[in-house]
Amino acid sequence: MNVYAILAIYKFEMARTRRTLVQSIVAPVISTSLYFIVFGAAIGSRITEVEGVSYGAFIVPGLIMLNLLMHSISNASFAIYFPKFVGTVYEVLSAPVSTVEVVAGYVGAAATKSIILGMIILLTATFFIDIQIEHPIIMLLFVVLTSITFSLLGFILGIWADNFEKLSVVPSLIVTPLVFLGGSFYSTEMLPPFWQSVSLLNPVLYLVSGLRWSFYEIAEVNIIVSLASITAFMLLCFSLVVYMFTTGYKLRS
Amino acid sequence: MNAVTDPILTIRDLNKTYAGGFQALKNINLDINEGEIIALLGPNGAGKTTLISVICGIVQASSGSVQVAGFDIVKNYRKTRSMIGLVPQELTTDSFESVWSTVAFSRGLFGKSARPDHIEKVLKDLSLWEKKDDMIMTLSGGMKRRVLIAKALSHEPTVLFLDEPTAGVDVSLRKDMWNIVEELKAAGVTIILTTHYIEEAEEIADRVGVINNGQLILVEEKTKLMSKLGKKQVTLDLTESLTAIPSALCDYSLELSEDGNQLIYTFSTGGDRTGVTALLDDLKLANIHFRDLNTTQSSLEDIFVNLVEESS
Incomplete structure (x- = not known):
């Protein structure tokens, strides 16, 4: 195991975050605060409760999930796409590192950033509303699993993309709609039966539901199903990354 | 009687055809001895960079084999890659990193523990010490070339590939670089060099290989080549x-x-x-x-x- 390489990549990526602190941390905190002001205070004051929880508290897991997904994908995709774009990827490709070590460095750093961000958003939320976390370990597990999984997805995206447009297509045209339609800001029980069934096809629903269960023990789908889904998706993404590195897909000509 | 040593680099029947059908390497066979400087000459598009890229693991060979110190570059990639340093032709650098951090990154990436004294020596040898805290994007082209050389030397390679290292650099860097090449050779490092400046090959190489259209036309000791074909x-x-x-x-x-x-x-x-x-x-x-x-x-x-x- 080339531990020095993992640490080198990890530190390199974390240093990049320190250089872009405003973009990485401050911007998401401000946007989250705005969500709380608009949805929690302005609109939420007119909605009494959702499934026994105040509306402001209800949207917290959804907001955390939205940020985890978006930032995991963008951090990890940029981390591998940029070296490809400027050509510095030659060094990683010619280094004595295995796929697992490369992934541990890049995805580990991207996931760490997302986890820190998730915790900051949670902290920010406490300034606006009272929050209770019934199952903090499960909550943490969901945050970690989601961050790793979507960082892996971002890594795949970064390898696949050969221009900046492709890099932004998946987060903006696929993930954002899925998050907004995945019960982040509403309970699917508010929807007509047909759309409730359609919502079950949205994978993000399982993540939001699982995270919300860890907070308030309310869920659209069983917590075990949620955990199994995110684990299965993580394994699928990891397998794809291994395949890409083994075959050299869009990395080695 | 001199002991016969195995070559440090053995290339056998190496072929590379890119996805578009272009055959960049045609049945390359080459042995490179430990501690020698070999210059690969060839016009643009001859296959020099492809050959180096295959050996370093950046490009996958279509067929054939390459061994470094007896280890296969695919099966034993950890061993072979940790022995190799590469200075690429293009000025590909991390613009927003400092000189020191990018060189330290390279050392870690190649599996070596931190050794600030070694990095300091490399930077001083390449006249980069004064610039160690500068962001790479603020450096001139010649300085960036020095950074690439420093990165390749950061992990103390035993085989060093220099792909057009003096393209577009000033006389001062060339002088510094050839001094370093001499030092590395004295320390037993094998150096494979591609260059357009044939006078450089004439000056420093022990052997010369000529590549054209993906074929290795000849490999000969420089003095014999000059005598035979001169x-x-x-x-x-x-x-x-x-x-x-x-x-x-x-x-x-x-x-x-x-x-x-x-x-x-x-x-x-x-x-x-x-x-x-x-x-x-x-x-x-x-x-x-x-x-x-x-x-x-x-x-x-x-x-x-x-x-x-x-x-x-």
Whole structure:
């Protein structure tokens, strides 16, 4: 195991975050605060409760999930796409590192950033509303699993993309709609039966539901199903990354 | 009796065809000895960079094998890659990193523990020490080239690839770099160099390989190559112009200049006898006199151009 390489990549990526602190941390905190002001205070004051929880508290897991997904994908995709774009990827490709070590460095750093961000958003939320976390370990597990999984997805995206447009297509045209339609800001029980069934096809629903269960023990789908889904998706993404590195897909000509 | 050592790099039947169908390498076979400097010469697109990229793991070979110190580059990639340092042709650097951090990153990436004293030495040798905290984007092209060299040397490689390392750099860097190359060679590092500056190959290489159209046309010790394929010319300024070469001299490889004032005799530097003495005697017998005489010898560049033209 080339531990020095993992640490080198990890530190390199974390240093990049320190250089872009405003973009990485401050911007998401401000946007989250705005969500709380608009949805929690302005609109939420007119909605009494959702499934026994105040509306402001209800949207917290959804907001955390939205940020985890978006930032995991963008951090990890940029981390591998940029070296490809400027050509510095030659060094990683010619280094004595295995796929697992490369992934541990890049995805580990991207996931760490997302986890820190998730915790900051949670902290920010406490300034606006009272929050209770019934199952903090499960909550943490969901945050970690989601961050790793979507960082892996971002890594795949970064390898696949050969221009900046492709890099932004998946987060903006696929993930954002899925998050907004995945019960982040509403309970699917508010929807007509047909759309409730359609919502079950949205994978993000399982993540939001699982995270919300860890907070308030309310869920659209069983917590075990949620955990199994995110684990299965993580394994699928990891397998794809291994395949890409083994075959050299869009990395080695 | 000298002990026969195994080559540090062994390339066998190596082929590379890119997805578009372009065959960049055609059945390359090459042994490179430990501690030597070998210069790979070839025109643009000849396959030099592809060959280096395959050995370093950046490009996948279509067929054939490469071994570094007896280890296969695919099966034992950890061993082989940790021995190799690469200075790429393109100035590909992390613009927003400092010189120190990017060099330290390279050392870690290649599985070496932190050794600030080594990095300090490398940076000082390359006149980069004063710039160690500067962001790479603020450096000139020549300085960026030095950074790439420092990155390649950061993990103390035993085999170093320099892909056009002096392209677009100033005299000072060239001098620094060739000093480092000399030091590395003295320390036993094997150096594989591609260059367009043939005089550099002529100056520092032990052996020269010529690649054209993906084929390794020849590999030869530089001195033997110069002797075998090098040519020398004797130009005689005649006191009286000639209209044709006299029949008595037709056995010699002679040319007459257009104005008839010069006789040019070309001979191989590798031959046992040059024939110059006999020519001078026969000129005297033919009553041809000359005012002056000068000689020129073909450079490695002339040899290279001839080889490439012949193979094309």
